Amino acid sequence: MKLKKFVIWRGITAVLILCASSIAFAEEAPKIDSGDTAWMLTATALVLFMTIPGLSLFYAGMVRNKNALSVMMQCFAITGLMTILWTLYGYSLAFEDGGAMQKWVGGLGKVFMKGVTVDAVSGTIPESVFAIFQMTFAIITPALMVGAFAERMKFSAMLLFMTIWLTIVYAPIAHWVWGGGWLGELGVLDFAGGTVVHINAGIAGLVAAILIGKRRGYPTTAMPPHSLVLTLVGAAMLWVGWFGFNAGSELAADGTAGMAMAVTQIATAAAALTWMFAEWLFHGKPSALGIASGAVGGLVAITPASGFVGPMGALIIGVAAGIGCYIASVRIKRAFGYDDSLDVFGVHAIGGIIGAVLTGIFVDASLGGAGLAEGVSMGSQIFKQIVGVVATIVYCVIVTFIILKIVDAVIGLRVTDEQETEGLDIVLHDERGYNL
Numbered sequence: 001m002k003l004k005k006f007v008i009w010r011g012i013t014a015v016l017i018l019c020a021s022s023i024a025f026a027e028e029a030p031k032i033d034s035g036d037t038a039w040m041l042t043a044t045a046l047v048l049f050m051t052i053p054g055l056s057l058f059y060a061g062m063v064r065n066k067n068a069l070s071v072m073m074q075c076f077a078i079t080g081l082m083t084i085l086w087t088l089y090g091y092s093l094a095f096e097d098g099g100a101m102q103k104w105v106g107g108l109g110k111v112f113m114k115g116v117t118v119d120a121v122s123g124t125i126p127e128s129v130f131a132i133f134q135m136t137f138a139i140i141t142p143a144l145m146v147g148a149f150a151e152r153m154k155f156s157a158m159l160l161f162m163t164i165w166l167t168i169v170y171a172p173i174a175h176w177v178w179g180g181g182w183l184g185e186l187g188v189l190d191f192a193g194g195t196v197v198h199i200n201a202g203i204a205g206l207v208a209a210i211l212i213g214k215r216r217g218y219p220t221t222a223m224p225p226h227s228l229v230l231t232l233v234g235a236a237m238l239w240v241g242w243f244g245f246n247a248g249s250e251l252a253a254d255g256t257a258g259m260a261m262a263v264t265q266i267a268t269a270a271a272a273l274t275w276m277f278a279e280w281l282f283h284g285k286p287s288a289l290g291i292a293s294g295a296v297g298g299l300v301a302i303t304p305a306s307g308f309v310g311p312m313g314a315l316i317i318g319v320a321a322g323i324g325c326y327i328a329s330v331r332i333k334r335a336f337g338y339d340d341s342l343d344v345f346g347v348h349a350i351g352g353i354i355g356a357v358l359t360g361i362f363v364d365a366s367l368g369g370a371g372l373a374e375g376v377s378m379g380s381q382i383f384k385q386i387v388g389v390v391a392t393i394v395y396c397v398i399v400t401f402i403i404l405k406i407v408d409a410v411i412g413l414r415v416t417d418e419q420e421t422e423g424l425d426i427v428l429h430d431e432r433g434y435n436l
Helices: 002-028 034-062 065-095 127-145 155-178 182-186 194-212 228-250 255-283 288-302 311-336 344-362 378-410 417-422 424-429
Strands: none
Touching: 034 065, 034 127, 034 228, 034 288, 065 127, 065 155, 065 424, 127 155, 127 194, 127 344, 155 182, 155 194, 155 378, 155 424, 182 378, 194 288, 194 344, 194 378, 228 255, 228 288, 255 288, 255 311, 288 311, 288 344, 311 344, 344 378, 417 424
């Protein structure tokens, strides 16, 4: 009888343990949150909106009218090309487990979006939404470079260069920071892409501008923007879309996303006004191009910091970006004589560097930030931020230079002098932006 009772109690205990285990497993299983998903669907659309039409119009207005259509065409074509490459293998290289190579690059387990099904979950959102949100970052990063070599690169060379660049520059660096790679492990803070997007694009753009050479007549021939109205419309679209860029990078509709949105607005306003007043002081009049450029510089600088800093930190980052980007785009560019057509290096690389380094300061809770990781001092965090900046610059410079040299050897980078004089709209696309 005792044996029988013992067996019964053992059976009941086993059933209870199994039930408890099942309940615990059910609680730990990833679950989609409808609020987070709705916000991320919106954020994804906002970031895509930044490239087309935002960046397209921003750049198109700053070039001469004979090249306006070609710049917009490049942004549209990059949007299509990066979408396909990201679907085929880019997402996998950036975010899949790389096994033995995990520190450096992702694996191929998600090529062709394998496993990204209607039921697949990433955190509290569908993996499909996460993958496409990250795709919009992979779209805008190479599109930013267009401004550096505007008005002189072959369309075919641009497409080939961007294909290789996404594969061996963007995807690995995105993996380093966000995909479980070595910079993320080190503790480098980059909330929404200061290193991955802006330093990366700005440095690559500078390398391309120097290698391809100056526009004919630069700097002695005046090359004013043909439509600052388009540029300001594009800048306004970038400003609005950037809330998806920064607040969306939290991947949830929560307090951090709310603060990211707040600090984005504060830093952008501060940088826009700082550039405007600097220009007013040194040139006598504030310009529409200046305030638009300052706004973009502020957006760039707050990007790596947006999920980590508070309002006062954002204000100081914005002022620093306004000053730093103004000096780089006006004084340094003139001193060194390189032809970065639309100031991609001065705004994106310099803004990204300022934001990345200052993140290490203003993340401190005593300065209103989210707080340093346990056991990490402000000094060590700043050092980590500098390591992230330097690693991105060195890798990007070397690999971008090699890619450009290969493309130049295979099909040539630059249009002829005659084609450049006639304008890329008619020469490369047999169309005109304006039929006046």
